[in-house]
Amino acid sequence: MEYSNSPERQRRELMIRLACEFQKGTLKDTIDKLPCYVKPSGSKPLHCCLAHDRDVIRCRIMALLGFDAQDEEDDSRFPHEYLELVSADSERPERPLTIARSGCSSCPDAKIEVVQSLCRNCFAQTCIHVCPNNAINIMRGKAFINQDSCAQCGKCLIDVCLYNAIKRFPIPCEAACPVGAIKKNEQGFAEIDFKKCTFCGKCFRACPYGAVMQRSEMMPVLKLLSEGRQAVALVAPSTLNQFPGGREKLFKSLRKVGFAEIVEVAEAAETAAGMAAEEFIRKMKLGGKLVADSSCPAFVELVRRHLPAMRPYLSSVPSAMALAGKKARELYPDAVNVFIGPCIAKRFESLSCPGVDRVITVEELGAILIALGGAELEPQDYIPRDPDEMEHDFSRTCAATGAMLAAALESEPELELQEKFIDGINAQTLKLLHLFLFGRSHANFIEVLGCSGGCQNGPCSLAIPN
Secondary structure (H helix, E strand, C coil): CCCCCCHHHHHHHHHHHHHHHHHHHHHHHHHHHHHHHHHCCCCCCCCCCCCHHHHHHHHHHHCCCCCCCEEEEEEECCHHHHCCCCCCCCCCCCCCECCCCHCCCCCCCCEEEEECCCCCCCCCHHHHHHHHCEEEEEEECEEEEECCCCCCCCCHHCCCCCCCCCECCCCCCHCCCCCCEECCCCCEEEEEEECCCCCCCCCHHHHCCHHHHHHHHCHHHHHHCCCCCCEEEEEEHHHCCCCCCCCHHHHHHHHHHHHCCCEEEHHHHHHHHHHHHHHHHHHHCCCCEEECCCCCHHHHHHHHHHHHHHHHHEEECCCCHHHHHHHHHHHCCCEEEEEEEEHHHHHHHHCCCCCCEEEEEHHHHHHHHHHCCCCCCCHCCCCCHHHHHCCHHHHCCCCHHHHHHHHHHCCCCCCCCCCCCCCCCCCHHHHHHHHHHCCCCCEEEEECCCCCHHHHCCCCCCCCCC
C-alpha cells in the first residue's frame, strides 16, 4: 500500500484493523488492545512516550467509531465502551470533524522570522527598507524581526532577501483553513469553531500530526451490511476512479459485500447540471446578473456562513447527492442509502438530505472491501490508481455545470455565458469572490470547487489525479 504521510498510514491501518476484527467477530475482545498493536513496546514514540502515542490512537479509534474527541469529558473510557454504543441505527454525527487534544502538538504561534544561519548581513539591507513597521533591525551582525512590531504583512518575503533567509513559519491547520475556523485556544491546542467551519477538510489534510480527525460512519455501515439489511450504494462520480479495474470491478465488489442496489450519482450530476442550465437561462432572461453553482457543499456553506451577500445568487438546484438519494428512496423505500465519496463536507450536507442515510468515504470503503472480501477487489488492490488511466468524462469530474451550460446556450444565441471557474477555495479565491459581488470581475456564472483539482482530490481520496 502507498501513503503520502504517517497520519494517513495510521488512519487507514486502523480502519482496516477495525473492519477486519469486526468481520471475524473479535472486535469487542481486541479493540482495547489496538493501540498496543499499532505502537508495540520497543517502537519509537512520536510524542514524549508510547503511552502518549497510544492515547492518540485511542482518540483515533473513538473518532472512527463516530464519537467526538474534541469535547470528550471522560478520557478514562476504553474503546470497547464506545463500541457498545454503536449500532446500525446509531445517531449520526452532526459535526463530521473533531480534534484529539492529545494528538495536537500545540504548534508555536505563526510568525515571520530570519533564519540566522542564512542571513549574510548584506550591505543592501533591503528587508529593512521594505518593512512598513520598522520591525527589522540588525543585531549582532544579523537581521532580526521584532515580533511585537511585525504585522505579518509578508512584504519582506517577496523577492527581497536574495539568500532566502526570511521565512514564514505557519501553524499548518490555521494556514490551510480559508475562513479562520480553526485556532489555538487558551491552552495552546487547536480548536474548531463550528459556527465558521465549512467542513472542507483542508485542516484534516494539513495537520502533520493527524490531530484533526473525521467522525466516521463506517461501523454502523458494517453492522447494517452484516445484518443483511437492504442497503443501496450511492456511488459518487469521483469514487469510480479511486480503485483499480474501474466501474464494473468496483460495482461487483459492492454487491459482494452486501449492497443490494447501486445508484450511480453521475446520472444525477447530469440532471443537476441540466437543471442549473435551465435556471441560469431563466434568471438571465429576467435580468439577473450572476448565478453561483451549488454543486460543492463546502462552497455552499462558505456562502451561508461567510458570504451572505452572495446568497441571492446561489443556485437553488439540489446537489447530485440529494437528487440521487431522492431517486433511491423512490425506487427502494425501505432501504438504507449510503453515499460513497472522498468528501468530508458531504457528511454535513447529507444531514439535510432525506434520501441519504449514511455517508462513508473512499478510504472507509476500501477498508470494508478488504474486510468483507470484495469479489473483485483484493487487499493488494487497495492502492491508488495510476492518474494517467483515470476517466475524464465531464459528468464524472464534478465540474459538469459549465459544460452543460455551454451546450444549452447554443440554442439561446442572445445570451452570452461569461463563466469563471474557481479551482479550490483559499484566501486568494475568497478575495476573487468578493470582486464578483462588487462587480469588479466580469462573470455571470461562477462554478466553485472547494478542492483544487475537483472532487477526485477530496480530503479522503485514495488516488489523486494529475
